[in-house]
Amino acid sequence: MTHTHSVRVYYEDTDLAGIVYYANYLKFIERARSEWVRALGVDQAALKAEQGLVFAVRRVEADYLAPARFDDLLSVTTEAEAATPARLTLRQQVRRGDALLFDARVVLVCLDAGARPRRFPAALRALCIDHG
Numbered sequence: 001m002t003h004t005h006s007v008r009v010y011y012e013d014t015d016l017a018g019i020v021y022y023a024n025y026l027k028f029i030e031r032a033r034s035e036w037v038r039a040l041g042v043d044q045a046a047l048k049a050e051q052g053l054v055f056a057v058r059r060v061e062a063d064y065l066a067p068a069r070f071d072d073l074l075s076v077t078t079e080a081e082a083a084t085p086a087r088l089t090l091r092q093q094v095r096r097g098d099a100l101l102f103d104a105r106v107v108l109v110c111l112d113a114g115a116r117p118r119r120f121p122a123a124l125r126a127l128c129i130d131h132g
Contacts, residue, residue, distance in 0.1 A: 002079045003039050005032035007094075009072045019067035025102045026060070029092040032076035033106070036090075040127050051121070052113040058087065059107040066101045068094070074101070080128045081105070085119040088128055 007028045015021040037044060037055075047053050068074055075095045082089040087107050094102035110120045120128075 002077050003032070003036040005035045005076045005078070007031065007074045007076055009068050009070055009074065011070055014070050019069055020072075022064060025062070025064070025094060025104075028074065028076050028094055029078075029102075029104055029106065032078050032092060033090065033108075036078040042124065042127070047124075048113075053110050053118060053121070055088075055108050056111050056115075057106060058109045060104055062102065062104040064102055066096075066099060068096055068101050072096050083120070083125045083129045085122075085125070086110075086117065088120060088125070 009020055013020050013024045034044070044055070073096070077091075077093050077095070079091050080088065081091050087109055090106045090108065092104045092106055093100060110118045112118045
């Protein structure tokens with residue numbers, strides 16, 4: 001399953017040239033990741049409160065392929081590519097219609113309340129792959 005989240009480009013998202021400022025793509029994919037996790041049925045607040053676990057980005061590899069501009073309606077897709085006990089790798093893409101604008105691989109890890117690495121709960125890992 002590929003999850004899709006829509007994002008409208010607002011004036012505040014653009015730079016002096018009128019295109020989306022590069023760092024804002026990271027915000028767009030963060031929002032889409034949060035909605036993907038929610039669509040999987042995972043309550044991140046409950047995960048933190050009950051098990052003391054949170055997700056953190058370990059690595060991002062990103063390619064900026066074409067600019068988005070003010071008022072564009074973008075589609076951000078999220079799909080799980082791989083899961084190990086320690087890492088979850090996602091592919092996230094931002095498109096305007098059929099045009100691919102931004103392509104990223106994101107590696108997530110699981111941390112405890114002390115910011116120490118922990119294994120992803122097995123049920124959560126399976127859920128991500130089954131619905132990735």
